[in-house]
Amino acid sequence: AANGFWSIPVHPDSQYKFAFSFRDRQYTWVGLPQGFHNSPTLFHQCIVNILQGVSTPSAIIHYVDDILIQTDTKEKHYALLGEVLGLLKEAGLKLNPSKVQLMRDSVTFLGVQISAGGRIPDPAKVKLVQSLPRPHTVTALRSFLGIVGFCRDFIEGYSEIATPLYEHLKDNPGKKDELDWNPTSEEAFLKLKQALTMAPALRNPDPTLPFIVEEAVSETSIIAVLTQEVHGKSIPVGYFSRTLTPVERAYDQCTKQLLGIHWIITQTEYICGFNNIIIRTPHTPVALQIKGQVKGVSTQRWGRWITELDSKRSQYHEGGNYHTGAACWAPALDKKILYKCHPSDSAQKAETEYLPVWQKRGFCTAENDILYHQDPLAWVTPEQLHLPLILYFHQISGHCSPARVLELLQGLYWWPSIKEDVDNHLSLCLVCAQMNPLPRKKQVPMGNLHLPEGPWDTLQIDYCTNLPPVKGGYKHILVVVDMFTRWIEAFPTHRNDALTTAKILWEQIFTRWGFPHHIESDNGPHFIADVIRTMCTMLRIQQAFHIPYRPQSSGIVERFNRTLKSSLKKAILESTDIMVKSSPDWVQALTGVLMAIRATTVRTTRHSPYELMTGRPMPIAHPCGVPLPTSTNYQHQQFFAQLQEVLQTKLLSAAHNMGISHFRSAISHSPMRPIQFQIGDSVMLKKFLRVGGWDTNWEGPYEVIDHLGPNVQLAITKRGRPKQMLWFHGDQCKMYEKQQQTDKDDQ
Incomplete structure (x- = not known):
């Protein structure tokens, strides 16, 4: 059907739900839009209602807007085709002439070429896969797996072959992330291309013949093939496979086989219907399940499902190996089962019943003798000696860990709470407490900084010290950073005292940019002095002081300090010879470094500080004589309006990006498990x-x-x-x- 979705009208009472804007005008859909999530389902049901009037519904297969008509004679085909076209015309639907395939014995339907001889993948898709290069990004790999996975019914063991490629998609990587390609990935990539190129033709299911399922389970996958016997030869109908989850991989072999049988029968139900199914498996899980010898909640649920089916057991011989399975399964929900399982083999009984008991007892063995405890006998110690023994072994072992002390004690001594006592007493060792480091996983997770409400709402200030003195006596830099726009101001100073700080803040910051609401700094004497506190109180500026010896609390300004020092060193190395000039003049290089920092895009905001302050990128001269773009001759009022619009857009974008950045920062440190301190600890x-x-x-x-x-x-x-x-x-x-x-x- 051509533009089938648009042929279905939307009720006037619901049209407002599909409204949208385009080029400052508002529109709404009056026909069913293609982007609506339920559109395919609604259109499919519409086609079902239209085709209910055909004389031979079993000869028609359709999926959404694709319709397949199959008959055994031309006369029947012409008649049925006329009925379908008439019904579609009556419903107001149109067909796409370029996609119609009429009167053919081989057609392409839903990406599969179907003929009387069977089904093969669409040759166009196979040719496309052959021409695909090795994927380099996550997006390219997803595209390749999507094309090949669509034809997975034609590839035997698809899941097991493609497992190395799906490993690259774990942990939800970014779309443009580069792949860590390795030889295993290359081998899987080439195998999938070769398997699709050499895919066999699959037989069209014949409902008059029984279906045969050959199933096997590896350590990581379930692999099965659905076949039908024709003239004594098994012809595949479809290949099925899936990978086992980490939980399923821990199952024993018997439970894995039972899982595989349950999965493949439910997976092929849409093909087999109510026909008989012969299952060939290298194990006897069904007999054990019916006898109740396979434990577990999942297996019991499968067992109730299995006992609702009539089954009988037969031996299948191939190449000297016996494969035992449940054969000829057909639904008989209203009948009672007159089936009694044969006694299971001793090896399987040991696997399902005795192995867990043996494992629980530590795999102890005895040859013609009684079982005994292999460890040497230990002396049961009186309570008065518990603490002296623990302290003695802790001291002679060099204040080692509690695990080592417990190892030394357990060889000769024993009492019921020996492990708890060792942990409790050694946690009080003052020497260990004074020297042992804090475990990384017990540190406090990184929190989020206070998000400013807009430009120049919150400033972080700090001194960049340990700089070589230059001409003029400058030894320090006062760094001021706006936390929202990341605009940086830096002033060389002779001293880093409170009076110098207050003077620069008033003359260079407040009188040029206005008064902020908050100023954050460390607890240095140049920031906590009375002159700074008094000035902030008079100007209604709130001061916030960070924890001592904790540079992460002032992370933004500390990061700019590092960038500033590094950029100054690079500028000096590029312009002077350090070996000749012992005291490079970093003051002269400071202004150029500040310009470069202000023009560079910040990863957190995804804008440069200059853009967020002025609404446009910083104009920079080009070395090749390329003329700079000329600005439009705006009137003041027009320029002001456009500047307001641009700044509002960029500031909102920066605020959104900063929120995302802080969220990711919190997630990245979540594996840490902090200690919960309580009052009195x-x-x-x-x-x-x-x-x-x-x-x-x-x-x-x-x-x-x-x-x-x-x-x-x-x-x-x-x-x-x-x-x-x-x-x-x-x-x-x-x-x-x-x-x-x-x-x-x-x-």
């Missing part, structure tokens, strides 16, 4: 200033008296001293002892 605090090479890494213990958030900050005080509110990040603390430790442990 004892923790060790990381030392930031150590004296000498033998100083400890941690100090304490300290007591937790408050916390802001479950994993972010802690307020601690040292035991035996007045409590002080000292805030630290969760990664700077580690648990020393749990709150629920008993007095018995302290003793």
Whole structure:
């Protein structure tokens, strides 16, 4: 049918649901649109209703807008074709003359070429697959697997062959990501192309003959072929396969075979219908299932489904191997089963019943003797010696881990709670607490920075220090970054004190760009001094201070500091000879570096800071004499209106991109499992200033008296001293002892 979807009108009461805008005008669909999710289903049902009036419905097969008419004589074909065309005309549908295939004994229907001799893949698709090069991106690989997977019924063991290619699509990679191609992938790619090129013709199903299913299960896949015997020769009707899930791969072989039988029968149901099915399998799972010797919830569910079918068992001999299977299955839901399974072989009984018992007992063996415990006998230790023994072995082993201490103890001593006691007592070892590092997986996950509401809403400021002194006495750079646009300002200074900071903020930032709502910084004396606090209070600016020794809290300005230093070094190396000039003038290179940073697109916002501030890319001179694009001669009011529109679009895009970036940042750190600190817990605090090479890494213990958030900050005080509110990040603390430790442990 040509433009079949548009032939179905949409009710006027529902037309508003399909409204859309195009070039500042509003439209709506009055006919069924092609992009609607339910359009194929609705049109298919429409064709079903139209073709109900034909005289021979069994001679017509249709799928959505494709109709196949099959008859055994020309006279019948002409008559049936006339009926179908008349019904379609009466319904107001049209046909596409370029796609109509009339009076042929071989037609292409739904991508498959069908004739009296059977079915083969569409030669055009086969030729297309042969010409496809090796995929380099995820999109190209998905396209190749989509074309080949459409013809998977013609490829024996498709799932097992294509498994290396599907490995590249795990974890949902990006569409343009490059593939990590390897020899295994190349072999699978060539095998699929060769298998499709040499695909055999599949027999058209004959409902008068029984169907034969030959099924096998490997470690990773279920493979089956559906055949029918004609003149003593098996001819394939279709190939079926699928990969096993990680859970299914852990099944024993008997359960895998039962899963394969259940899957292939349900998979071929649309072909076999109510015909008899002969199943040939290298195992006897059905007999074991009916006797109740295969355990598990899934297998019991399959068993109830199997017992609803009449079956009988037969032996199939081929090449000296016996394949036992359930044969001639036909639905008989209203009959009782008069079937009793033969006794199973001893090997299968051992596999299904005795192997789990043997595994639970540790695979112990005995030859003409009784079973016994192979470990040496251990001394049952009185309770008074538990702690001295643990501390003794912990000290002589060099304060090793609890697992090592437990290993030393279990060779000679035993008591019921030996493992718990070792863990509890060694968690109180002060020496280990002062030296052992904090495990990576127990660190606090990275959180999200405060998202500003717009340009110049929130600033981050910091000093870039440790720069070589230059002419003029400049040794520091005050860096100011707008968190929304990522616009950067940098000012060389002689000192990094509070008065210098306040002067630059007033003269260079506030008077040029206006007053922000928030300023974030570290706890340096140049930011927490009274002059800065007073100025911010008078200007209604809220100050936020980050945790000490935690540069991640000021991640944006710290990242710009690194970029600034690196760019300055590159500019100096390019323009001067460091070996000759001992003190390069980085002040002169600073302005050019700032221009380059402002013109570079930021990955988070996907715009350059200059674009978000001015609404247009930064004009840059071209070295080849290419003329710069001339600006349109706008009037002021017209330019202002266009600038507002452009800025609004870019700022909204940047805000959206920043939200996505923070979300991905939170996801990427989610595998960490932070410790949940509670009030009253004892923790060790990381030392930031150590004296000498033998100083400890941690100090304490300290007591937790408050916390802001479950994993972010802690307020601690040292035991035996007045409590002080000292805030630290969760990664700077580690648990020393749990709150629920008993007095018995302290003793």
